[in-house]
Amino acid sequence: MCKLCTIAVSATGVGLSLSSGFTPLADLANTTKSTESPFQQLGQLDTLSTTLAAVKLPTVKEPTWLTDKKAAEAAAARQVPAAASRLAGKRVVTYDVTTKGAINASLAEFKQQASATLNDGRGWSRMGVSFQEVASGGQFTLVLSEASQVPSFSPGGCGAEYSCRAGRYVIINQDRWVGATTSWNSAGGSLRDYRHMVVNHETGHWLGHGHSNCTGAGQPAQVMQQQSISLQGCTFNACN
Numbered sequence: 001m002c003k004l005c006t007i008a009v010s011a012t013g014v015g016l017s018l019s020s021g022f023t024p025l026a027d028l029a030n031t032t033k034s035t036e037s038p039f040q041q042l043g044q045l046d047t048l049s050t051t052l053a054a055v056k057l058p059t060v061k062e063p064t065w066l067t068d069k070k071a072a073e074a075a076a077a078r079q080v081p082a083a084a085s086r087l088a089g090k091r092v093v094t095y096d097v098t099t100k101g102a103i104n105a106s107l108a109e110f111k112q113q114a115s116a117t118l119n120d121g122r123g124w125s126r127m128g129v130s131f132q133e134v135a136s137g138g139q140f141t142l143v144l145s146e147a148s149q150v151p152s153f154s155p156g157g158c159g160a161e162y163s164c165r166a167g168r169y170v171i172i173n174q175d176r177w178v179g180a181t182t183s184w185n186s187a188g189g190s191l192r193d194y195r196h197m198v199v200n201h202e203t204g205h206w207l208g209h210g211h212s213n214c215t216g217a218g219q220p221a222q223v224m225q226q227q228s229i230s231l232q233g234c235t236f237n238a239c240n
């Protein structure tokens with residue numbers, strides 16, 4: 001049970017215990033009318049108000065999940081200008097596709113599925129843009145990279161285990177593209193959904209978005225959460 005619920009229950013408990021020993025107003029009036037003057041009754045009211053003033057309400061500490069949620073929302077709000085500036089005045093975002101290192105996965109399938117993800121109505125195209133692959137000179141470069149070559153895009157910034165974004169490069173790690181991750185697979189996630197997630201996530205970095213955290217146990221993870229590393233109690237989610 002959450003803290004707020006506990007407080008509500010205990011407050012009700014106090015209310016009930018007070019009620020059980022409470023003298024009905026009519027009875028109080030009858031007992032005081034014959035023995036006390038109106039001034040004495042006013043004195044009792046003063047005592048009552050002093051007592052009420054002395055009652056201290058418990059301090060309710062903001063729950064951690066709410067603090068985290070507010071921080072995530074504030075961070076998301078700060079990221080909007082960065083994303084918006086990339087897309088300012090644009091209806092079409094262009095990108096070119098290349099490979100790095102030894103590639104055994106189908107490049108044609110990579111191109112087709114990445115385009116489908118980027119233009120899926122549940123992804124970044126909701127910002128009112130479409131993504132168009134061009135032969136060269138796109139606004140960003142989508143790379144299918146041999147795992148061991150991913151760090152070459154940003155030594156210290158990109159590792160060989162996961163996908164990455166470095167400058168204009170949105171780099172998809174071939175090992176993840178082909179096999180997702182152990183945690184994703186053991187949770188029953190499909191390879192296609194992992195591919196949606198990783199393309200949306202790394203493109204999200206290029207758009208200016210940082211990482212986000214799980215907003216609550218059992219909630220679908222945000223696409224900018226590092227779902228390949230930890231779900232933080234959330235469920236896998238391939239879209240935004």
Ligand SMILES: [Zn+2]
Binds near residue numbers: 201205211226
């Ligand atoms: Zn990331």
